[in-house]
Amino acid sequence: MDLHRLTAHELSDRLKKKEATPEDIFSSLQKRLAETEGKVKAFVRLADGRLGQIRRTPPQLHGRNAGLLSGIPVCIKDNICTEGLATECCSRILAGFKPPYDATVIRRLHEAGALVLDAKTNMDEFAFGSSTENSCFGPTHNPWDLDRVPGGSSGGSAAAVAADETILAVGSDTGGSIRQPASFCGVVGMKPTYGRVSRYGLIAFASSLDQIGPFAKDVHDCALLLEAIAGHDPMDSTSADIPVPDYTKSLGKDIKNIRIGIPREYFVEGMDPEVKTIVTEAIEKLKSLGASTHEVTLAHTQYAVPVYYIVATAEASSNLARFDGVQYGLRVKASRMIDMYKRTRGEGFGAEAKRRILLGTFALSHGYYDAYYLRALKVRTLIKNDFDKIFKQFDCIVTPTSPTPAFTIGERAQDPLQMYLSDIYTISANLAGIPGISVPCGFTKKKLPVGLQILGKPFDEETLIRTAHAYEQKTRWNKTRPSL
Amino acid sequence: MEYEPVIGLEVHVQLETRTKVFCGCLTDFGAEPNTQVCPVCLGFPGSLPVLNKTALEYSIKVGLALNCAIQGFTKFDRKHYYYPDLPKNIQISQYDLPIAKDGYLDIGVNGQTKRIGIRRAHLEEDAGKLIHRGNASLVDYNRTGQPLLEIVSEPDISAPEEAYEYLTDLKSVVEYLDVSDCDMEKGSLRCDANISVRPRGTKELGTKSEIKNLNSFKAVRDALQYEINRHLELKAAGEQIVQETRLWDEKETKTLSMRSKEEAKDYRYFPEPDLPPFTIDKSRIGEIRKTIPELPKEKMRRFMKDYGLTLYDARLLVISKNTSLYAEERLKAFPSKDKKPVANWLIGPMAQEANSRNKELADIPVSPAALNEIIGLVESGQISNLAAKTVLTEMIDSGKNAGTIVREKNLVQISDESALATEMEAVIKENPKVVGDFKAGKENSIMFLVGQVMKRTKGKANPKIVRDMLKRRLTDA
Structure with a gap:
């Protein structure tokens, strides 16, 4: 039996029944990797195309989630710190950086009994991008069509799950970096509410937008992984001290009387006609399951992209100031200190990182702050208010995850603005801090997956899981796997 | 201007x-x-x-x-x-x-x-x-x-x-x-x-300079004075001051x-x-707010009221928390209502001892009782002020009590006129010019003679008695 093809909950059953061991699962993954990773390139720094040793830290079953993910392999995006294991954000500037500590999510995964894989997944440098092309290690290929991008920035994590090279994966989402690649790769991905999962150990892109979240083959697994990593962390002042529910209790519930808002602004020009048809059918399916749908308005949607690219780049320019060659990572020597800074940063950062640092630095500069950053914060509040208003009457909002299916490698690489627009449906959730899930909802004629995005109230991931699971049970799009 | x-x-x-x-x-x-x-x-x-x-x-x-x-x-x-x-x-x-x-x-x-x-x-x-x-x-x-x-x-x-x-x-x-x-x-x-200068009486601020690398309060004072002079010279020369x-x-x-x-x-x-x-x-x-203790200004006012100290003395004694606690313990323990001698000792000889030892006043190991003892010895005329300072130094060095030190060092003040007469006569004999000055009406010159007697008695003579004796002796003659 190909254990790597199974989900975490299926594997958990087998482990409990002693029909398989964690070693069996791991060797199944290794075998799979040997066949597919040469084509997909989901992982970085892999020695001879194989998974390394399972992380040396033995499972340290502890606390609320002890044993929740016992023996289940999980792989980690290259921007989440793993003690003693290189974490480089796929950037030359962090070459050789081995964090002296584990991120809180890694600690939580260990406590839940998961096997954190000794291999990190590919991403756009510092999560700057929507295609995983901006990686110093080269692009990851979409398992459904190797000429296409897997989406980004967590493209490696999404592709690894889609290609059955891992059972679960962890990514980060600042403007859609989990949901959009999940949509492109035909897997489930969730950005939890801002503050739901600790950011301690996540190398920051934009601190007020970043959130760590799960990738999985189905909604059930997504719920398990979310439960394992969620919860208050005293090391992160922005993490919320709100109890974590048992998300699996939201599985298998019907969605009768669930009130769904369909934002009119999300179904306009720029959307691929096939995506429009597929998503419209998905909405009809939700209705047939008993949910009610109504057109709603998110009036400030058109400002989301500009607001996002001011807030996100401003914070990024600040967060990336620390990469200077003094303590860790790349150092390009020079006779004067200022030249060491300039050369290290000049050679260490890729083009998109430089572009964002420049944009953000400009937005925060004396004389421009009020016109850009402060104004962006005000519009951000308006965008948040739009959602608050809708959530007074509706339980969730349904939209496409991305206006198009996966595009081809190189297609948008030279056009940053076109690239930025591929996050048009996802970034509002980051600006508003609300949770969002992408769940597979069909395929285009070219057999490219399309994702359905469900957005919910702050800290109400349960409704997202419930709705997505009900839909998944009826449609089973996730059962179709890419042929590699 | x-x-x-x-x-x-x-x-x-x-x-x-x-x-x-x-x-x-x-x-x-x-x-x-x-x-x-x-x-x-x-x-x-x-x-x-x-x-x-x-x-x-x-x-x-x-x-x-x-x-x-x-x-x-x-x-x-x-x-x-x-x-x-x-x-x-x-x-x-x-x-x-x-x-x-x-x-x-x-x-x-x-x-x-x-x-x-x-x-x-x-x-x-x-x-x-x-x-x-x-x-x-x-x-x-x-x-x-x-x-x-x-x-x-x-x-x-x-x-x-x-x-x-x-x-x-x-x-x-x-x-x-x-x-x-x-x-x-x-x-x-x-x-x-930050420093700037402006014509006296005007409101608008001049161009300022910011001074860094100031490593002591004295450096702040000196640097500011230097900067003021520099600004004034530039003004006088009609030059622009740059920020x-x-x-x-x-x-x-x-x-x-x-x-x-x-x-x-x-x-x-x-x-x-x-x-x-x-x-x-x-x-x-x-x-x-409730955890804020009595602050220096309040304590200063209280010291003036409770212990009758002058503004000057009180200000010096509240300068640091430790000093104020140390001082108050000794002011309280002093048996007389007039606390002036304690303040004088704290600000005078004891502060000097602290300074010369590079310590804070509060680190000087002289208990309230020991201080009272020294002051008592001086006030009762048993030792001179000069000898008392020797006692203080010795007390800090050896930890012995005042009585022992006075005995061991033979510091008892000589107040007996007959015991001082010989030394006095010798001094008069050696200093005819000063004696002449005194007789000619320069009253202050008697202090020089007192000093000479003190010197000959190694500070043990009671200066007040010596002065009286000299006065009588030179006026009578």
Whole structure:
């Protein structure tokens, strides 16, 4: 039996029944990797195309989630710190950086009994991008069509799950970096509410937008992984001290009387006609399951992209100031200190990182702050208010995850603005801090997956899981796997 | 035209919390370099700051003691600049919502009280220390992330001497609060000065210079005087003053230009997204207010009232918390209602002993009873003032009591006229000119003769008796 093809909950059953061991699962993954990773390139720094040793830290079953993910392999995006294991954000500037500590999510995964894989997944440098092309290690290929991008920035994590090279994966989402690649790769991905999962150990892109979240083959697994990593962390002042529910209790519930808002602004020009048809059918399916749908308005949607690219780049320019060659990572020597800074940063950062640092630095500069950053914060509040208003009457909002299916490698690489627009449906959730899930909802004629995005109230991931699971049970799009 | 200086001071006080302001590292002074560090204060990727509650409470305490309004709603901001002692190249500070604002400190100027406004006090993290060795520069990050409270005065200070007084009083207040040792040598108190001059009586501020690298209160005073003179000379020569930052060179006793306004940095402040804004409870502020002890000004007034001290004496005795506690213990224990002798001893011989030993007055091991004993011996005429100082020195060195020292050193004052007559006659004989002066009406010259007798008796003679004897002897003759 190909254990790597199974989900975490299926594997958990087998482990409990002693029909398989964690070693069996791991060797199944290794075998799979040997066949597919040469084509997909989901992982970085892999020695001879194989998974390394399972992380040396033995499972340290502890606390609320002890044993929740016992023996289940999980792989980690290259921007989440793993003690003693290189974490480089796929950037030359962090070459050789081995964090002296584990991120809180890694600690939580260990406590839940998961096997954190000794291999990190590919991403756009510092999560700057929507295609995983901006990686110093080269692009990851979409398992459904190797000429296409897997989406980004967590493209490696999404592709690894889609290609059955891992059972679960962890990514980060600042403007859609989990949901959009999940949509492109035909897997489930969730950005939890801002503050739901600790950011301690996540190398920051934009601190007020970043959130760590799960990738999985189905909604059930997504719920398990979310439960394992969620919860208050005293090391992160922005993490919320709100109890974590048992998300699996939201599985298998019907969605009768669930009130769904369909934002009119999300179904306009720029959307691929096939995506429009597929998503419209998905909405009809939700209705047939008993949910009610109504057109709603998110009036400030058109400002989301500009607001996002001011807030996100401003914070990024600040967060990336620390990469200077003094303590860790790349150092390009020079006779004067200022030249060491300039050369290290000049050679260490890729083009998109430089572009964002420049944009953000400009937005925060004396004389421009009020016109850009402060104004962006005000519009951000308006965008948040739009959602608050809708959530007074509706339980969730349904939209496409991305206006198009996966595009081809190189297609948008030279056009940053076109690239930025591929996050048009996802970034509002980051600006508003609300949770969002992408769940597979069909395929285009070219057999490219399309994702359905469900957005919910702050800290109400349960409704997202419930709705997505009900839909998944009826449609089973996730059962179709890419042929590699 | 007559000009007046306009001075504002920025004082950084290192708050003495057990752990750093945004992480759990210890703040012990003098630890081995880079032993009190963690991913957070080293600014490692992925690490996040968490505010130290005690640092916030200390800041509020100082704000209240400086009569400031405490912000109900406050936040932290990021200040950006590149320097290897700043691991994130970001300093977490406060920009537009400082914890405390709009306060004041009353200082004494020529016997008058002058009120110096406090514009703001805000909490921020300290940077590390650079150590230069030959061609290499090393960084010690132990200090990185220690809590600093920056206290900014209004430009209400109009003379270097006032700046000195302001710093002395500010240090004294902060020290009383037990939130910092305010030791400039250790760097736990640092000061930058802003100075400009303007025609006396006008309101508009002149072009200022900012002086850095001020390592003592004296340096502040000297540098300000130097800068005032420099500004005035430029004015007199009809030259423009440029806005710039200048460094005080202690050895050359002059300021040198460091950077001009055109080169000034753009710090690109923006709200720290890793630390959400927060509110400070009114009730919590009330609780902190209750922990503020009697402050130097109040204590000074009480010393004057309770112990009948002069303003001058009282001010000296409340200058630091330890000094005031030490003094009050001795003032209280003195049996007589007139406490003047105790104050004189504390400010005089005991302070000198402390100085010469490079110690604080409070570290001088003379118990209230021992001090009373010395004063008693002097007042009863058993030892001279001069001998009493010898007793004090010996007491501190050996720990023996006054009686023993007087006996061992044979310091008992000679008040017996017959025992002093021989020495007196010898002195008269040796100094005919001085004797002549006295007789000619120069009354003060008798003191020289008294001194000579004291010398011959190794300080044991009772000077009052010697004086009387001499007076009688030379007037009668």
